[in-house]
Every structure is written in structure tokens, then in C-alpha cells.
Amino acid sequence: MSCVIPCVGDPAYACPVSSLLRIVRFTRSLAPLYTAVIVCSVLTAAAGLAVPFLIGNATDTVAGAVEGRTAAGTAVRAVVLIAAGVLIAELFSTVVSNVGGWFGDVMSNRMRTILSVRYYDKLLHLPQRWFDGEVTGTIVARLNRSITEITNFVKMMSNSFASMLITTAAVLAISAWYAWPLTLLLLIVFPVYVWLTSLTSVKWQRLEGEKNEQVDIASGRFAEVVGQIRVVKSFVRERGELEDFSRRFRSTDATTREQSSHWHRMDVIRRAFLNIIFFAIYAIIFVRTVQGAFSLGEMVLLVQLMTMAKAPVESMSFVIDSAQRAIAGSKDYFRVMETPVDPRTAAVMAARPSDAADAGHAAGTDAADEVPASAVPTAHVDPIPGAPVVAFRSVDFAYEDGEDVLHAIDFQVDRGEKIALVGESGGGKSTIVNLLLGLYEPRTGSVEVVGHPSSDLPLDQLRSRIGVVFQDASLFSGTIRENIAYGRPEASDAEVIEAARRANADAFILRFPDGYEQVIGERGLKLSGGQRQRIAVARAILKDAPVLVLDEATSALDTKAEIQVQKGLDELMDGRTSLIIAHRLSTIAEVDRIVTLRDGHIDEIGSPAELADSGGIYAQLLDLQSSGDSRRLAKFDITG
Numbered sequence: 001m002s003c004v005i006p007c008v009g010d011p012a013y014a015c016p017v018s019s020l021l022r023i024v025r026f027t028r029s030l031a032p033l034y035t036a037v038i039v040c041s042v043l044t045a046a047a048g049l050a051v052p053f054l055i056g057n058a059t060d061t062v063a064g065a066v067e068g069r070t071a072a073g074t075a076v077r078a079v080v081l082i083a084a085g086v087l088i089a090e091l092f093s094t095v096v097s098n099v100g101g102w103f104g105d106v107m108s109n110r111m112r113t114i115l116s117v118r119y120y121d122k123l124l125h126l127p128q129r130w131f132d133g134e135v136t137g138t139i140v141a142r143l144n145r146s147i148t149e150i151t152n153f154v155k156m157m158s159n160s161f162a163s164m165l166i167t168t169a170a171v172l173a174i175s176a177w178y179a180w181p182l183t184l185l186l187l188i189v190f191p192v193y194v195w196l197t198s199l200t201s202v203k204w205q206r207l208e209g210e211k212n213e214q215v216d217i218a219s220g221r222f223a224e225v226v227g228q229i230r231v232v233k234s235f236v237r238e239r240g241e242l243e244d245f246s247r248r249f250r251s252t253d254a255t256t257r258e259q260s261s262h263w264h265r266m267d268v269i270r271r272a273f274l275n276i277i278f279f280a281i282y283a284i285i286f287v288r289t290v291q292g293a294f295s296l297g298e299m300v301l302l303v304q305l306m307t308m309a310k311a312p313v314e315s316m317s318f319v320i321d322s323a324q325r326a327i328a329g330s331k332d333y334f335r336v337m338e339t340p341v342d343p344r345t346a347a348v349m350a351a352r353p354s355d356a357a358d359a360g361h362a363a364g365t366d367a368a369d370e371v372p373a374s375a376v377p378t379a380h381v382d383p384i385p386g387a388p389v390v391a392f393r394s395v396d397f398a399y400e401d402g403e404d405v406l407h408a409i410d411f412q413v414d415r416g417e418k419i420a421l422v423g424e425s426g427g428g429k430s431t432i433v434n435l436l437l438g439l440y441e442p443r444t445g446s447v448e449v450v451g452h453p454s455s456d457l458p459l460d461q462l463r464s465r466i467g468v469v470f471q472d473a474s475l476f477s478g479t480i481r482e483n484i485a486y487g488r489p490e491a492s493d494a495e496v497i498e499a500a501r502r503a504n505a506d507a508f509i510l511r512f513p514d515g516y517e518q519v520i521g522e523r524g525l526k527l528s529g530g531q532r533q534r535i536a537v538a539r540a541i542l543k544d545a546p547v548l549v550l551d552e553a554t555s556a557l558d559t560k561a562e563i564q565v566q567k568g569l570d571e572l573m574d575g576r577t578s579l580i581i582a583h584r585l586s587t588i589a590e591v592d593r594i595v596t597l598r599d600g601h602i603d604e605i606g607s608p609a610e611l612a613d614s615g616g617i618y619a620q621l622l623d624l625q626s627s628g629d630s631r632r633l634a635k636f637d638i639t640g
Contacts, residue, residue, distance in 0.1 A: 023154065030110055030114070040099050045170070054086050138216045146333040214252050221245060389415050392410055393445050413577055414577070422596045436466065474536070475520060484500060520535075534568055596618055
């Protein structure tokens, strides 16, 4: 019984017990709760075992009174006391089982918290490449399904497994005392029944994995559609999206039929075997009683004990069914948890503060398990005096194994300098920004920030030095204040208001009924494009990072909104080292130097005046602007 599910079949599913033990090890801080639940289960089992002995004793007492061997008054007093003993045992069992249930509920919820926080912590520190191949909704669906299946199983096992184990051991010992053939039959039925059940594991888990894949994909698409419902409605795709969603869920019907047929076919075999064995057990008890080997009370005792032994065996189907779901869920969960992270992130994740752990255990919580990696401070790295603020040194880069999208990129940005990146769409401008932010690592060469290779800088320090305003403002569904203070949650109201004022956003914010506490909806949908972008500028101003990146920050705005946002950008760029992916030629004209890109290569580097006469990309753009050729200008993501 120690190995509920034997290791059989396909190596991919060969050792489910190890998967379950891994869950327990992963949440070992819950050991006190595990222990409390098990103790309650043991006491409940012990109280349950007392009842058959009491009822057997009562049966013999009644039989003695009926046969005249015991005085009626004496028998009445005895059976009343026995009945009281049964009441006490059952009340004790009721109370203790509910205490154990309370511990089980707390343990289950604590486990959900630990697994969820660790999963979220892991996701926050996975490399950008991992997210490039995943669908957001699928990630969320996998989290919900995996953790629900794991916690449900552990809760059920903690509440029932110890009770099943002690009941089985006690029944085996007691039956051996009365009649060894009963013990022999029980010793046969337990392992054979579990073995027959385990034979379904490989096929069941394979089919469960197929179902989970379809459900996760459908759930991921569901989240995408809800998040972009305006696009779906605008293109009249409601029916098509519903049909695709329905098709994936309907595909699980056939899988479920095959899975269920296999399971219930095996269940018929299991239960038929169980029925045959217990026929032999009951026949032995009844025949031995008729032969005088057992009294009526002993017969009743043994029948009840055999019934108690049968219940754990029959419930094994449900235990293993739940275990298989938990195993399938745990594989999805640990597949994510085993994904390698950036070494600079791994060092932070490993440094969990002992004071948080001690405080958590003292308070009865698991703070050590719930401390996000991002909350753990790292050693500060000082800038190297005289070094450029940003430098790309012979950088080559490819998103996938194959052809590079950047080739020998080599330039530097000095303190306070404004650099513009100009080039055709797909020329590598945004990729350079991604490398600077540490979202990807160069294939060869290095990116340096304040004189240090970015690969040597902890990611929190690297990114804390860089403020970014993206083309998409990327706001969250809270209040305006929360979005402006996203990079500095501890900022005072006065600091938030000052940042909004400098971003030319304060006036429109105050027109909202709730002002800075106005809830703006998912991704800021209640705001206009210009308003969202000004909130993003205020967010960057409040962060007050020494390096600023503007990734086509005004390209999606109309002329009026652009003018309003540009005022905030000018305020933001004042005195900062700025790297600008250019959209407006008017913005390019004001920078110190321009880096032009062609097919992932640097074409030219120089001041606007120098490049205006060079005949290169920038000079071509000026010519196109003067000729009014907007079609060819669009090729460069540039307008006049």
C-alpha cells in the first residue's frame, strides 16, 4: 500500500509515485499541516475500528440473553453501555475527522498559494524567448488546471490515505488472529486490485494529455478573443471563433469516450475479481460460524471488519483516478518550473531571505515560499567612470536558430547624447532595443551599459537604469495613479501629479470624475490613444531612469495627440541619454547623431547635417519628404 500506483509501462509515465512525492517535497514547508491531517486520520481510523468490536460484543450479549445464559437485566445494562461506547466512538470520529478536514482545507489552500506564487514567480523570470512561443491564455489555463488537480488530490490523499492504511493493517492483523485464510485472501486482493487499476495508467494519462492540450489551446484562444473582442466584432468573426472553440472541445468527447471505455472495462474486471475474493471471505466466515469456530458476535465483528477492508480497496479506483489527473497536471506544472532562466535571474531567485522565512513560520504562513524573486535585493554595480552609457560591440543576433537579423552592430551612446535609429521596417531597430533591455542575449559580441557588459549586470539593475516609452502604451486595468506609479509604487501623490504635469497629462486626468483614481479598464481602453501615451510618458518620467528609450512612441497618434505627447517627451528627454526609434523626421532633426540600419547592418552614423548630404538612407528620406512620396516614406515607418 505504500506505492499506490506501481511504476509500469511507458517510461514517460513510468513512475507516477515519484511525481507525487515531488509535489510533497516541493511543498515541504507544509509538513506540520500534513502531520496534523495524518494524525487526525489515524485517530478517526482507530475510532472506526472500535465500533465492530463493540457491536460484536453486543451481539454476543444479546445472544446470551436470548439463550438464557445471561440475566435480562444484566444484558440490558451491558448493551446500553456498549451502545454508549459506540456513540462515544462515533462522536469522537465525527469531531476528529472534521478537525482533520479543517487542516486539510487550510493545507490545500496553502498549497495552492505556494504553487501559484512559485509558478507566477517563475513566469516573471523566464526569458522572453519562452513567451514568444506561448499563448497567454494557455499559460493561465495550464496554471489553473494543473494546480487544481494537484491540490485536490493531495487534499483527498491526506484526508483518506492514512486512515485507509491503518484500517487495512488493523484488519489484516485481526483477521490473522481469528482465521489466517482471511488474511491470505486479503493479502491477495489488495496488490492484485491495485495492479489491475495501475494497468490503465499509461493509456489513461496519454489520453488525458491529449484532452488537456486541446482544452489549453481553446482556453488560450478564448482569452485572446476576449482581450481583442473589438477586432473580432469588427471583422464579424464571432461565428468562426465559436466554431473553432467548439471544435476543440468536441474533439475531447471522442477522447473521453475512449478513455472512459478503457477505464470502465478495467473496472468491471477489477470489481469482478473483488467480488469473487469477498465471496470466498464471507463463505469462510459463515461456514466457520456454523461449525462453531466463531460466535455470533465474532461473526458480526469479522463481517464488519471485512466490509471496512473492502471500502479502501473500492475507493482505490477514485484515488488512482485523482492521482493520474494530479500526475498529468504536475508534469505540465514542473515542465514550466524546469525551464531554464537567465543566470542573472537565477541568482536572484536563489537568494531567498532567511528573515522572511523565519517570520513566515513564526506567523504560521509560508513567507519563504511566497517571496517573489523580484523582491530580493541584489548587489549594486557602480558605473565605470568615463565609459559610454550604452555601447554595442560587434553584436550579431538571431531570434531563432538560423539567419541573423543583426550583423556586426557597433556604436555607442555617450552621456546626455540623443541617438536616433532609422531604417526600413524590419531592419532591426526594435531588436536593438530588446537587446539593450536584456530581453534577449546577443549571439556574438556584447551590449554594454555604464561600462559593464549587460550580461554581467543583474537584470533588475540593468532595467532600472532604462526608461521606456513603447509605441503601445501597455497600461494595466487599475487606476491612472497606479499606472503612472507602476515603476515606483512607493511614490507620493505629489510626485505622481508632478510627473503627469510634466507629461502634459494632468489637465485631462483632472477632467475624469475620479481624477487620478479613475479606473481605465483593461489595457487602458477607456482612454484615447494620446491619453494612454501621455500616461506612459508620465510613468517613464516618474521612474527617472538615466537612459531613455523611445520606441516609436508617437507613431500611432494623430497630429494633435502627437503634439501633446511630444511636449511630454521633450520634457522627459531633457538631460537624459536617449535612444530614439524615429518616426517623425522633425524628431530626427533634433538628435545629436543618427544610426541608419539596412537589412540588419549599420549603414551610416553621423549628425543629421552630415547624413543629409551623404546620399544614404537619411538623405533619401529627406528627398522623399520634399517630393511628397508618402508611399515610399511608409516603407521606412517615417512620415514628414
